[in-house]
Amino acid sequence: MEHEIVRKEDLNQQDYLIEVRAPDVAKKFRAGQFAVLITNPKGERVPMSIQKAENGNVVMFIKKLGKTSVELYKYKVGDCLENLIGPMGNPIEVKKYGNVAVCSDLVCGHAENYAISKALSAVEGNHVISMQTFPSKDMMYLEEELREVSDEYYITLEDGSYGIKGHYRDVLKQMLEQGKIDMVFAGGHTSGYVPLEKLTKAYNVPTMVTLRPIMVDATGMCGSCRVFIDGEMKLACIDGPIFDAHKVNFDYLLNRVQMFKKQETIATEHYNNKMMVK
Amino acid sequence: MAKMVKTRVPMPELSVETRLKTFNEVPLGYTEEQAISEAKRCLQCKDAPCRKDCPVHIDVKGFVKKLAEGQFKEAFLKIKEDNPIPAIAGRVCPQENQCEGTCTMGKAGDPINIGKLESFLGDWAMRNGVKEELVIEEKDKKVAVIGSGPSGISCAVDLRKYGYKVTVFEALHKAGGVLQYGIPEFRLPKKVVDEELLYLQNIGVDIRLNSIIGQNVSFKELQDEYDAIYVGTGAGAPFFVGISGEGLNGVYSANEFLIRTNLMKAYNFPEYDTPLVVGKKVGVIGSGNVAMDSARSARRFGAEVYILYRRTKDYCPAREEELRHALEEGIHFMELVAPTRIFGENGWIKGIELQRMKLGKPDKDGRPRPEKIEGSEFIMELDTLVEAIGTTPNRLFLRTVPELKTSSHGIIAVDDKLMNTEGIFAGGDAISGGATVIQALGEGRKAAKSIHEYLSKS
Numbered sequence: 001m002e003h004e005i006v007r008k009e010d011l012n013q014q015d016y017l018i019e020v021r022a023p024d025v026a027k028k029f030r031a032g033q034f035a036v037l038i039t040n041p042k043g044e045r046v047p048m049s050i051q052k053a054e055n056g057n058v059v060m061f062i063k064k065l066g067k068t069s070v071e072l073y074k075y076k077v078g079d080c081l082e083n084l085i086g087p088m089g090n091p092i093e094v095k096k097y098g099n100v101a102v103c104s105d106l107v108c109g110h111a112e113n114y115a116i117s118k119a120l121s122a123v124e125g126n127h128v129i130s131m132q133t134f135p136s137k138d139m140m141y142l143e144e145e146l147r148e149v150s151d152e153y154y155i156t157l158e159d160g161s162y163g164i165k166g167h168y169r170d171v172l173k174q175m176l177e178q179g180k181i182d183m184v185f186a187g188g189h190t191s192g193y194v195p196l197e198k199l200t201k202a203y204n205v206p207t208m209v210t211l212r213p214i215m216v217d218a219t220g221m222c223g224s225c226r227v228f229i230d231g232e233m234k235l236a237c238i239d240g241p242i243f244d245a246h247k248v249n250f251d252y253l254l255n256r257v258q259m260f261k262k263q264e265t266i267a268t269e270h271y272n273n274k275m276m277v278k
Numbered sequence: 279m280a281k282m283v284k285t286r287v288p289m290p291e292l293s294v295e296t297r298l299k300t301f302n303e304v305p306l307g308y309t310e311e312q313a314i315s316e317a318k319r320c321l322q323c324k325d326a327p328c329r330k331d332c333p334v335h336i337d338v339k340g341f342v343k344k345l346a347e348g349q350f351k352e353a354f355l356k357i358k359e360d361n362p363i364p365a366i367a368g369r370v371c372p373q374e375n376q377c378e379g380t381c382t383m384g385k386a387g388d389p390i391n392i393g394k395l396e397s398f399l400g401d402w403a404m405r406n407g408v409k410e411e412l413v414i415e416e417k418d419k420k421v422a423v424i425g426s427g428p429s430g431i432s433c434a435v436d437l438r439k440y441g442y443k444v445t446v447f448e449a450l451h452k453a454g455g456v457l458q459y460g461i462p463e464f465r466l467p468k469k470v471v472d473e474e475l476l477y478l479q480n481i482g483v484d485i486r487l488n489s490i491i492g493q494n495v496s497f498k499e500l501q502d503e504y505d506a507i508y509v510g511t512g513a514g515a516p517f518f519v520g521i522s523g524e525g526l527n528g529v530y531s532a533n534e535f536l537i538r539t540n541l542m543k544a545y546n547f548p549e550y551d552t553p554l555v556v557g558k559k560v561g562v563i564g565s566g567n568v569a570m571d572s573a574r575s576a577r578r579f580g581a582e583v584y585i586l587y588r589r590t591k592d593y594c595p596a597r598e599e600e601l602r603h604a605l606e607e608g609i610h611f612m613e614l615v616a617p618t619r620i621f622g623e624n625g626w627i628k629g630i631e632l633q634r635m636k637l638g639k640p641d642k643d644g645r646p647r648p649e650k651i652e653g654s655e656f657i658m659e660l661d662t663l664v665e666a667i668g669t670t671p672n673r674l675f676l677r678t679v680p681e682l683k684t685s686s687h688g689i690i691a692v693d694d695k696l697m698n699t700e701g702i703f704a705g706g707d708a709i710s711g712g713a714t715v716i717q718a719l720g721e722g723r724k725a726a727k728s729i730h731e732y733l734s735k736s
Contacts, residue, residue: 042543042551068551083488216534217541219450219493219674238672255525255527
């Protein structure tokens with residue numbers, strides 16, 4: 001059966017993993033790309049980060065947040081998605097960067113962290129330093145797997161209950177100070193990219209971030225995901241989703257992602273009511 | 279000879295009041311009796327000018343004659359000889375510039391309502407399960423068609439009739455291209471599109487959805503597997519005006535506005551997941567069919583709507599029927615204005631600055647060029663803006679196939695056989711940058727013929 005869910009696991013109380021049968025997507029996936037998921041015939045097209053694609057299966061990390069992610073959480077192993085389309089977007093350039101920090105502080109970012117760390121570790125001359133941030137110890141995941149695909153690994157927790165207390169930016173700052181970082185890849189909270197960009201700019205270190213504007217078709221047709229890079233309009237779906245953080249207009253992006261907030265609440269309420277009636 | 283009837287059999291339409299509450303189709307269609315009466319008005323001119331100006335040269339005179347005689351099946355099959363999707367073309371063709379524009383009856387009264395007779399027959403055949411009976415002589419060669427819009431459909435159908443194995447690759451999760459994502463339900467019901475597409479499957483065309491050439495299928499793979507390729511990728515990427523404020527919330531490309539509405543069914547939100555935010559006062563920049571589609575959709579979402587156009591209504595490129603429907607539905611038409619900037623508040627659009635224009639000397643297509651009137655800028659408050667100023671071929675596809683020859687804005691270059699490079703043909707909006715459904719159909723057919731000649735030689 002196409003797009004069958006073959007594995008579903010909780011990552012923590014909010015985040016979960018699903019592994020879906022999708023040989024077409026898996027065959028072409030490269031680090032940095034994403035997929036578009038549709039749960040049912042009335043569903044929206046949702047861009048999803050991919051952790052890995054192996055043996056014809058695609059593994060995605062998802063936060064229970066909006067209507068679709070909550071609905072999808074109810075799907076069981078053996079159920080099928082309406083569609084999983086991709087890979088979309090451009091992969092990162094896999095080459096020798098030297099000392100590369102790969103950082104994440106949000107579910108989608110953690111998935112990308114794994115894909116990017118793994119791809120870059122395979123290049124001779126790269127020293128991959130993977131960093132994750134979570135609120136607390138009970139929320140953390142992926143440590144073991146990330147250690148396997150990186151040369152150095154750091155975990156920072158906001159409450160300090162394990163690893164280093166603080167944010168990955170604190171660790172990164174120390175390393176930048178010591179001149180240990182040649183390149184940064186980051187994925188996660190868009191608001192977090194703003195201080196990150198300021199930090200790495202001070203040390204003149206190139207920084208690539210994954211942008212997550214709202215998308216509809218994700219094939220370059222609607223223009224919903226337009227972002228401004230060095231003042232020029234680009235589409236995150238086909239020109240990105242990964243861009244040079246030093247050139248991104250973040251104010252614009254942070255505003256754009258708010259556009260459908262009210263409707264997202266309506267959709268969730270509608271879904272919850274429907275579930276209650278059932 | 280029967281008495282000349284100067285006026286058309288009126289087309290029953292939904293009342294304006296009902297239209298504004300639904301996305302249902304506006305024209306209700308002729309009954310069998312009405313269609314026959316309308317067809318009987320045809321003078322059966324010897325020179326049949328109606329056929330000449332049709333991009334696919336439908337034997338209009340022939341099908342109207344059969345229809346006037348009540349021979350619906352024969353009339354339907356007559357159209358099918360030249361047009362694979364009559365139920366669609368009858369609804370969306372700009373007939374006033376083609377068959378109906380040259381109709382002799384038009385000189386004495388109303389031209390024959392050819393479009394509505396065509397869609398009547400398409401609908402009649404669907405309702406009655408009447409199909410063309412084809413005997414296909416299978417050939418070994420295979421052709422890939424990229425894009426399932428009008429040109430891809432017609433090219434695929436003809437290639438299949440020649441006997442080739444045809445696979446159509448569609449990037450979206452539904453087939454039909456602009457017929458599916460662009461043209462609204464009230465103008466072209468998706469049920470009609472889906473039914474017409476079933477015909478492709480019935481004659482053995484393989485349609486592969488979610489196949490994005492350059493992303494999950496490479497062009498090289500197509501070249502290796504197929505003997506010829508037809509590129510019918512359309513002009514799916516939006517142009518933006520390029521003024522400040524286009525990043526504000528509440529500003530859409532017409533493509534986004536219509537994709538959310540049509541493909542994703544935002545008018546049924548939250549039953550369908552995808553929303554659309556439509557404010558109380560909506561401006562639409564442009565005045566082509568896409569602008570009308572956006573404006574009329576916005577009206578159905580309950581907004582007060584303004585078309586903002588830099589020329590006057592007389593030069594509006596939309597179909598006559600669309601403009602008429604838009605005006606009936608209470609859409610305001612602001613003439614001789616061009617946007618200069620968009621301004622906002624708290625991240626949302628609050629209004630637009632417009633500059634007054636005047637009509638100048640004719641440009642190369644004969645329409646007067648709009649000229650700015652300096653110092654005439656004024657402010658109009660709006661909470662939603664839709665930009666419908668045209669589209670361009672999608673660079674996602676183009677950049678993965680650098681060997682394709684292109685001209686400006688990524689428009690695919692072709693010779694008089696619609697060939698780009700050895701074995702690769704193209705047609706539709708991908709080579710025109712944006713034209714009509716019927717022109718795309720015509721090019722799809724022409725390319726199929728060229729592909730057949732090409733494959734017969736090799």
